[in-house]
Amino acid sequence: MTPRDQLDPEALTALRRDLEDNIEGDVRFERFFRGMHSTDASVYQIIPLGVVAPRSRDDVVRVVELCSKHGASITARGGGTSQAGQAIGPGLQLDFSRHMNRLLDIDIEGRTVRVEPGMVLDELNARLKPHGLQLPLDLSTSSRATIGGMIANNSAGTRSIVYGKTIDYVEELEVVLADATSVMMQVLDEDARHEKSKRDDLEGTCYRLVQKLATKHQDEIRRRYPKIQRRVGGYNLDEFTPSDKPLNLCRIMVGSEGTLGLTVAAKLRLVPLPEHRIVCCVQFTDVLEAMAATPVILQHEPSAIELVDRFILDSTQGRIEFEPLRAFIQGDPGAVLLVEFFDNDPARIDHLAADLEQRGLGHYVYRAIEAKDQARIWALRKAALGLTMSQMGDAKSISFVEDAAVAPEHLHDYIARFQQILARHEIPSGFYAHASVGLLHVRPVVDMKTADGIEKFSLIAHEVADLVLEYGGALSGEHGDGLVRAPFQEKMFGPILYEAFCQLKNGFDPAGLLNPGKIVHAPPLTANLRFGTDYQTNEPKTAFDFSDFGSMAQAAEQCSGVGACRKTLTGAMCPSYMATRDESASTRGRASALRQALSGQFGPEGLDDDELLPILDLCLECKACKRECPTGVDMARLKSEFLHQRHQRHGTTLSAKLLARIDRSAAWGQRLAPLSNWIADSSAARFFNEQFLGLDRRRPLPTFARRSFLNEWSKTTTAGDVALFADTFSNYFEPDHLAAAARLAQRLGAQVQLAPRVCCGRPLISKGLLDEAAQKAEATTRALAPLAERGTPILFCEPS
Ligand SMILES: Cc1cc2nc3c(=O)[nH]c(=O)nc-3n(C[C@H](O)[C@H](O)[C@H](O)COP(=O)(O)OP(=O)(O)OC[C@H]3O[C@@H](n4cnc5c(N)ncnc54)[C@H](O)[C@@H]3O)c2cc1C
Ligand code: SF4
Known part of the structure; x- marks a missing residue:
């Protein structure tokens, strides 16, 4: 049956019953629980039919069988931290993070590890550290991003100039295909490749199709795929053009955003932890001077070059928690580059400083040789995104042109023109992140509740796409296509490769069961927006003062979905999530429920809806989120106000x-x-x-x-x-x-x-x-x- 996703109540009940009868994991169809799984860290929202947290591969197989039978699509989910909307979908959400998060096997000698897809990167690396090993993909979201999500997005981190992307570490994948068969993907020798390609089933079709498309379009692939280190959009057909490289179908799964199959286990390559690091911070007058310096710094072979601009540095000023982190900043620079070397020789920094001085670039270099000092510098960099997103009110720093990459030698000119586009639309924005690989995160501040804001969102997205392609760059360097970049797929890769992508998707998933509308067949850029001009809230008269956010609803809307409240190894936020690993017990889950209630998305009851009470009940009001949430969500205040509103309407309970x-x-x-x-x-x-x-x-x-x-x-x-x-x-x-x-x-x-x-x-x-x-x-x-x-x-x- 072709997925249609708008199941009538009878069909929905039948799907739910079938799932409850056949799945060992959790099957949840409550409205607000579905609501919590309708967003990621993007500007989009799609409310799913239900949410299943499988416990095993067999559960996943049964979910695929049942969704196929009932005509519901499936969108896999890990930490739900995607910035482009690829973790949300209209059918069933399949949450791998809750139960399928185990480490299955470590081979210390062979430097590999086997994990389930819901395992969180930091949790994996904490287990590997005593063995001196790591999976070196240091994403900013390492505290909650899962291996399954990283594979599907082909994620990368600060040190990608040395370590590359996720694709460089995936050796084997166990995948449930769209026909509910479970297959192993790994490097194949010639005999095995022939054997697989001859098979008369979906697996055989997949092998034949990938090789056929990559061979047929090899010239177009060479012409259209950007020649830069950071490109994750589209399908990785470039990995299969005829060459001496042995065939490994994993490489098409990586970066496919859950549209081709569902990963149920992964074997990953590990590397030793670096023995030494030294860091320096170079100050510049403005971002453009920093961009001009980047190719020069690259000649010194650093392990990372990260940009933080004045927009972000300014927001740390006068804030007690950031003052200790700012100690390495002198005066009021327009931008800084944080440069790291895997070395213990401070002379590396001296040579760099001398080189920059000779070329008249930069005006002050701070040296951080001690680990403690370096930690302070990286802490400020990690806080950057939160700082760009902590604006109060309706205009927010959003993801839509945040992930383009160009060759580092073009950075200066490209960023100069990017700034002109933003200036023409009178939109402010911070610039930060991975200068080393030509990938700057730019998150313009846009009010997505107004027609004007949405128009600017669309115009800027189109203009930046043209600009990036002019410089031979990629629209996505690490965050993926999702709903926000898939509409530009044809522009990015051209009609021939776009058609090849459609054929690939159709071959792997003939019924369109898996994560529809991502990578190909995307809905329009401005469909499914989380806010939009129709978004309205019913503001109660509150006892607390919410004027710092604007209103109670805006206090709930402050959560942009980055999911920092899902960390489990450090800090205090959020104790109820740490104990339960249940999205509804996280700050993000609660903020989402309150936002949807206050905007009447599940009916006119709003805050009076009985489903809300258990969601907020487990909040301890510890206020950890107020301090640790990068966007400053204050759930303790919201919960207290929620209870107050409830007492007003229903009287105060004996317990209270x-x-x-x-x-x-x-x-x-x-x-x-x-x-x-x-x-x-x-x-x-x-x-x-x-x-x-x-x-x-x-x-x-x-x-x-x-x-x-x-x-x-x-x-x-x-x-x-x-x-x-x-x-x-x-x-x-x-x-x-x-x-x-x-x-x-x-x-x-x-x-x-x-x-x-x-x-x-x-x-x-x-x-x-x-x-x-x-x-x-x-x-x-x-x-x-x-x-x-x-x-x-x-x-x-x-x-x-
Ligand atoms: C604040 C912030 C900072 C970020 N920094 C970085 C960064 O430094 N580098 C970077 O690369 N990215 C970054 N990201 C993007 C995001 O965190 C990464 O892409 C991350 O790897 C996503 O992991 P996740 O577990 O949250 O996946 P999700 O967002 O839940 O899902 C990602 C994709 O994977 C699919 N998927 C999940 N599990 C499976 C499975 N088992 N089988 C098949 N498909 C599956 C989903 O359908 C979806 O398409 C950042 C995001 C935010 C919000
Ligand atoms: S106040 Fe509530 S939501 Fe916030 S961290 Fe504490 S328990 Fe979690």
């Missing part, structure tokens, strides 16, 4: 009332400890908590301390150098923390006094009782005001 006023019950609980602890731990109390407060009976409650901090420290002076504020939780449950803080302050020579005992109102905020929290805040302010007026610092230990 009791937990919000925990200061009262905790005082009694602590006085009665240990009896209160024994009661709280009894089965009857656990039953009550589960039934009436919504607390799972398996969850042990925090235990009341035998003596509260305030009891213990009541004789402390009333006139100190610092005043310690005893918050409710620490005072009654964990007084040792406060005592430790007080002792620390004393050891540092301060005299500690206790701040007046008032509740800070944090539990009220947590539970969305915002009117009462505001009153409490006033009372607290009054109580603390005399200390503040005397200039006495007030210490708080409560992290949020």
